[in-house]
Amino acid sequence: MMLAASVPEDIFRAILQGTPPGAVYALIALGFVLTYKTSGVFNLAFGAQAYVSAALFFHAREEWGWATAPALILSVFVLAPLIGLLLERLIFRHLRTASAVAKLVVTIGLSVALPALFGLIVDFQAVAGRTPEGIVPDGASVFYDPFGVYAFSRDELVALGVAVVGMLGLAALFRFTALGLAMRAVVESPRMTELAGIRSDRVSAFAWALSSVFAGMAGVLIAPRFNTLVAADYFNLVVVAIAAAALGRLVSLPRALAGGLALGIFIALLNTFLPRWSADNAWLQAIQENLTPAVPFVVLFGVLVLWPAIGRTREAADPLASVDPPPPSLAATTRSAGMTVATRVFALGFFLVVSLVVFFRADDSWIFLVTQAVILATIFLSITVITGFAGQISLCQGAFAAIGGFTVFQFVDRYDTSVLVAAFIGAAVAAACGALLSLPVLRLGGIWFAIATLAFAFFFDAVMVKLSWIGGGDTALLEGTRVPRPTIGPWDFANDLSFLALAVVVFVLVAVAVIQIREGTVGRTLRALRGSEVAAASIGISPARARIVAFGVSAFIAGLGGAMLAMQQQNVNYPSNFAPFAAMFWLVLVVALGSRTVEGAAIAGASFALFAPLVLRGDLFAWILRSPDRIPGVFPISPEWRFVLFGLLAIQFAHHPEGLVENGKRQWMRRLDRRAGPPVAPPARQPEPVDPATGAGAEGHDVTAAADEAAPVGAEESR
Amino acid sequence: MTDTVLEATGVTKRFAGIVALDDVSLQVDRGERVGLIGPNGAGKTTFFNCVLGVERPEDGRVLLEREDIGGLPVHARARLGIGRTFQRIELFTESTVREHLLIAERTRRGDGRLWKDLMGRGRPRAEEVARCDDVLELLGLADLAEEPIERLSLGQGRLVEVGRALMTDPKLLLLDEPSSGLDRDDTAHLARTLQEVQAAHGFAILLVEHDVELVSSFTERCYVLDFGCLIASGPTAEVMISDEVRTAYFGDVEVAS
Numbered sequence: 001m002m003l004a005a006s007v008p009e010d011i012f013r014a015i016l017q018g019t020p021p022g023a024v025y026a027l028i029a030l031g032f033v034l035t036y037k038t039s040g041v042f043n044l045a046f047g048a049q050a051y052v053s054a055a056l057f058f059h060a061r062e063e064w065g066w067a068t069a070p071a072l073i074l075s076v077f078v079l080a081p082l083i084g085l086l087l088e089r090l091i092f093r094h095l096r097t098a099s100a101v102a103k104l105v106v107t108i109g110l111s112v113a114l115p116a117l118f119g120l121i122v123d124f125q126a127v128a129g130r131t132p133e134g135i136v137p138d139g140a141s142v143f144y145d146p147f148g149v150y151a152f153s154r155d156e157l158v159a160l161g162v163a164v165v166g167m168l169g170l171a172a173l174f175r176f177t178a179l180g181l182a183m184r185a186v187v188e189s190p191r192m193t194e195l196a197g198i199r200s201d202r203v204s205a206f207a208w209a210l211s212s213v214f215a216g217m218a219g220v221l222i223a224p225r226f227n228t229l230v231a232a233d234y235f236n237l238v239v240v241a242i243a244a245a246a247l248g249r250l251v252s253l254p255r256a257l258a259g260g261l262a263l264g265i266f267i268a269l270l271n272t273f274l275p276r277w278s279a280d281n282a283w284l285q286a287i288q289e290n291l292t293p294a295v296p297f298v299v300l301f302g303v304l305v306l307w308p309a310i311g312r313t314r315e316a317a318d319p320l321a322s323v324d325p326p327p328p329s330l331a332a333t334t335r336s337a338g339m340t341v342a343t344r345v346f347a348l349g350f351f352l353v354v355s356l357v358v359f360f361r362a363d364d365s366w367i368f369l370v371t372q373a374v375i376l377a378t379i380f381l382s383i384t385v386i387t388g389f390a391g392q393i394s395l396c397q398g399a400f401a402a403i404g405g406f407t408v409f410q411f412v413d414r415y416d417t418s419v420l421v422a423a424f425i426g427a428a429v430a431a432a433c434g435a436l437l438s439l440p441v442l443r444l445g446g447i448w449f450a451i452a453t454l455a456f457a458f459f460f461d462a463v464m465v466k467l468s469w470i471g472g473g474d475t476a477l478l479e480g481t482r483v484p485r486p487t488i489g490p491w492d493f494a495n496d497l498s499f500l501a502l503a504v505v506v507f508v509l510v511a512v513a514v515i516q517i518r519e520g521t522v523g524r525t526l527r528a529l530r531g532s533e534v535a536a537a538s539i540g541i542s543p544a545r546a547r548i549v550a551f552g553v554s555a556f557i558a559g560l561g562g563a564m565l566a567m568q569q570q571n572v573n574y575p576s577n578f579a580p581f582a583a584m585f586w587l588v589l590v591v592a593l594g595s596r597t598v599e600g601a602a603i604a605g606a607s608f609a610l611f612a613p614l615v616l617r618g619d620l621f622a623w624i625l626r627s628p629d630r631i632p633g634v635f636p637i638s639p640e641w642r643f644v645l646f647g648l649l650a651i652q653f654a655h656h657p658e659g660l661v662e663n664g665k666r667q668w669m670r671r672l673d674r675r676a677g678p679p680v681a682p683p684a685r686q687p688e689p690v691d692p693a694t695g696a697g698a699e700g701h702d703v704t705a706a707a708d709e710a711a712p713v714g715a716e717e718s719r
Numbered sequence: 720m721t722d723t724v725l726e727a728t729g730v731t732k733r734f735a736g737i738v739a740l741d742d743v744s745l746q747v748d749r750g751e752r753v754g755l756i757g758p759n760g761a762g763k764t765t766f767f768n769c770v771l772g773v774e775r776p777e778d779g780r781v782l783l784e785r786e787d788i789g790g791l792p793v794h795a796r797a798r799l800g801i802g803r804t805f806q807r808i809e810l811f812t813e814s815t816v817r818e819h820l821l822i823a824e825r826t827r828r829g830d831g832r833l834w835k836d837l838m839g840r841g842r843p844r845a846e847e848v849a850r851c852d853d854v855l856e857l858l859g860l861a862d863l864a865e866e867p868i869e870r871l872s873l874g875q876g877r878l879v880e881v882g883r884a885l886m887t888d889p890k891l892l893l894l895d896e897p898s899s900g901l902d903r904d905d906t907a908h909l910a911r912t913l914q915e916v917q918a919a920h921g922f923a924i925l926l927v928e929h930d931v932e933l934v935s936s937f938t939e940r941c942y943v944l945d946f947g948c949l950i951a952s953g954p955t956a957e958v959m960i961s962d963e964v965r966t967a968y969f970g971d972v973e974v975a976s
Contacts, residue, residue, distance in 0.1 A: 541794055
């Protein structure tokens with residue numbers, strides 16, 4: 001590096017420096033836009049796909065000792081397209097008419113399931129500190145300096161070259177081949193293309209395979225930039241790709257390409273020209289140091305907020321879109337009164353049995369796990385409010401929970417506040433953040449709300465956590481973020497059992513509040529909004545106000561739960577508890593099991609903490625068989641399987657948004673009904689196609705076909 | 720003049736160079752039934768949206784009871800007394816018929832504070848239920864009050880939309896092609912019911928409609944839009960036989976008599 005460089009030279013160097021990573025961003029953005037345009041799937045699992053290819057390449061090179069070429073062929077040109085084809089064929093082809101949000105949730109589930117599944121099948125585990133190598137020997141240590149201002153590493157040059165080849169190939173495909181023409185047609189309108197005699201399924205399958213190759217290639221190329229191969233980093237990468245694609249307004253491939261390059265160069269420019277603040281402005285310095293990795297998230301958030309029209313880019317695209325039946329609504333029908341009573345009676349009985357067992361029989365480790373389950377269930381109630389009631393996907397609940405935890409840490413550490421008071425302050429701060437955050441993103445509907453919250457979660461992760469007045473800064477790295485247990489008057493909750501009792505009390509209070517909200521004005525308003533926003537506005541409901549309240553309440557609950565979790569572990573433990581990728585599993589669990597009900601949140605909490613030890617480790621079998629020696633040989637199963645299991649379970653969200661528990665119960669009720677009562681006549685004419693889950697009678701009353709409003713019938717109800 | 724409910728003056732709306740509405744002025748008086756007709760693409764829906772607040776016109780004013788509502792969002796206009804139904808039916812999925820009316824009633828009362836919910840005071844109150852049931856009775860929907868909305872026919876669904884709008888105490892009810900998707904009997908039943916309800920509540924109706932029969936029998940006055948311009952207005956019976964309307968609908972053909 002030269003000492004006294006002129007400004008133009010600095011700019012030139014920054015451009016050169018930013019181009020190779022920009023090219024990789026562009027590569028992954030291209031693949032992302034390709035999938036999005038041809039199948040309408042906003043594929044968050046793209047990062048997971050990139051990770052799997054990179055991991056297989058790494059594994060084949062390191063563990064199996066393969067040469068570069070076969071490892072590359074296997075990971076990028078065999079495995080990657082195979083995954084793409086399988087996803088299209090097994091999942092997304094059947095979801096063509098599902099709502100965009102439902103598809104998004106499916107890809108979130110896949111983001112969790114795919115890396116875990118790969119790790120289990122190949123027996124791959126990331127080894128800390130073993131830096132992945134690139135596809136050329138000595139990629140990181142041999143440099144070329146063509147212009148005398150910036151030295152490219154071999155890896156960077158390869159990335160650049162591959163990106164150029166990929167883009168040219170894609171351009172040629174679109175311009176000169178019949179398949180490319182068909183793909184362009186499918187982008188415009190799949191149904192119109194089918195009318196022209198082209199099987200849009202096949203075109204779409206090809207697009208999935210092709211874009212997956214892009215993902216795999218980008219994954220392998222970017223691997224040397226990470227110290228350790230971790231799925232979370234790759235999830236991060238897909239957010240960068242979304243930012244690049246959003247800069248290109250998500251519609252055109254050339255713009256996505258330009259967006260990726262622009263992002264890479266912009267980060268390099270920022271690194272070069274951002275003024276260096278002195279040490280007396282420590283917090284500014286902390287922001288500055290962490291700003292560069294956060295640039296994509298800031299850009300993404302900015303694009304979404306400043307240009308909300310992006311949310312309408314696709315919806316209007318297909319002139320034949322209205323021929324498809326409308327997708328099922330995000331959440332399911334109300335349950336019957338009988339089922340509610342039955343559920344509550346059962347839950348109470350179950351609760352009594354479990355508490356007896358826990359208080360009298362359980363050892364410390366079980367008490368710890370049960371407490372964790374209860375606290376997680378509390379946090380999950382925040383997802384019940386925002387996703388189950390308001391029908392919106394929030395991916396920053398982890399950040400809100402962390403705000404709760406950090407606030408307790410800060411208040412107790414600095415001002416020696418009472419811990420419980422601090423917990424409520426934390427929840428209030430989280431609620432304020434939630435309400436504040438919802439202001440700019442209110443106008444964004446559906447998936448764009450989810451993406452904006454994701455961008456915020458990553459921004460929080462990259463910048464805010466590092467600040468000394470939030471996450472504790474450097475001292476926290478050394479000393480941890482310690483949080484004591486609370487005391488109320490004579491009661492000291494340092495004892496694990498008494499803290500469990502406190503956690504249960506908090507959960508019950510929050511659950512009652514959530515039920516009151518659901519039955520009250522706010523819940524009913526949100527249900528109306530979820531059913532039809534235009535109709536809700538037409539009777540005077542302000543969508544903005546209702547959503548601010550929902551998001552604020554949700555953030556409050558998450559903050560309170562986060563504070564409780566920090567108290568339980570006596571440490572905030574941000575990376576393992578609240579990081580975006582970790583918190584994504586929360587959402588997956590809740591939507592898989594049931595986002596509508598308190599019961600769903602409770603079971604999700606139990607699954608989070610207890611599924612692995614109880615079921616996968618085989619303790620439940622041991623208990624049933626009354627002997628630890630007679631556990632079947634398949635146990636213990638790796639706890640990683642829960643990511644696979646629940647990740648894949650989240651796929652059914654597209655068809656049964658009410659979740660596994662509620663849907664299962666409904667199936668049972670229907671079976672009972674069929675045995676008890678006469679067959680239920682199907683409704684004769686419906687304004688909308690009826691969800692299979694709601695079409696048949698849920699209560700066994702006899703509904704005669706209501707064809708003509710002149711003769712309204714079917715009212716002999718007995719509730 | 721004091722009895723004017725809706726007054727639109729010089730409403731002009733352009734979409735990327737296309738003039739969707741060109742200086743449209745229209746007036747609806749209290750208790751009146753007014754039609755707005757015109758061929759496809761004439762700008763009826765755009766005008767509707769300008770009144771409702773879905774679109775903002777470039778020029779012109781929209782007055783509700785002589786108050787300028789041009790700057791207000793959709794829900795604020797709804798609270799001031801503009802109710803509507805939808806061409807493609809818009810109901811709240813997974814709710815019963817009565818729940819539709821109850822939430823509209825609660826919104827009208829406007830006391831849906833979060834803390835009241837938390838105190839358990841957010842559930843429907845007896846007087847709210849009574850008022851909803853009165854309207855359901857009036858619409859002939861009383862027997863369907865507990866039905867989930869998915870089980871209703873299209874005609875019943877449209878009546879639920881009317882009922883939901885009625886709960887907001889509208890001064891003006893905008894009906895967006897209420898006959899679409901309904902057969903003759905259903906349409907006649909809807910028109911009859913609407914007339915009865917209007918007699919009881921006394922709001923004004925502005926009807927956008929393709930069904931000439933319905934417009935002729937249902938409205939007292941009507942306006943005709945073509946290519947964004949008002950081409951005729953007056954008592955419905957006269958407008959229907961005017962030359963302008965024939966030209967707009969059937970083209971510029973000399974009728975060989």
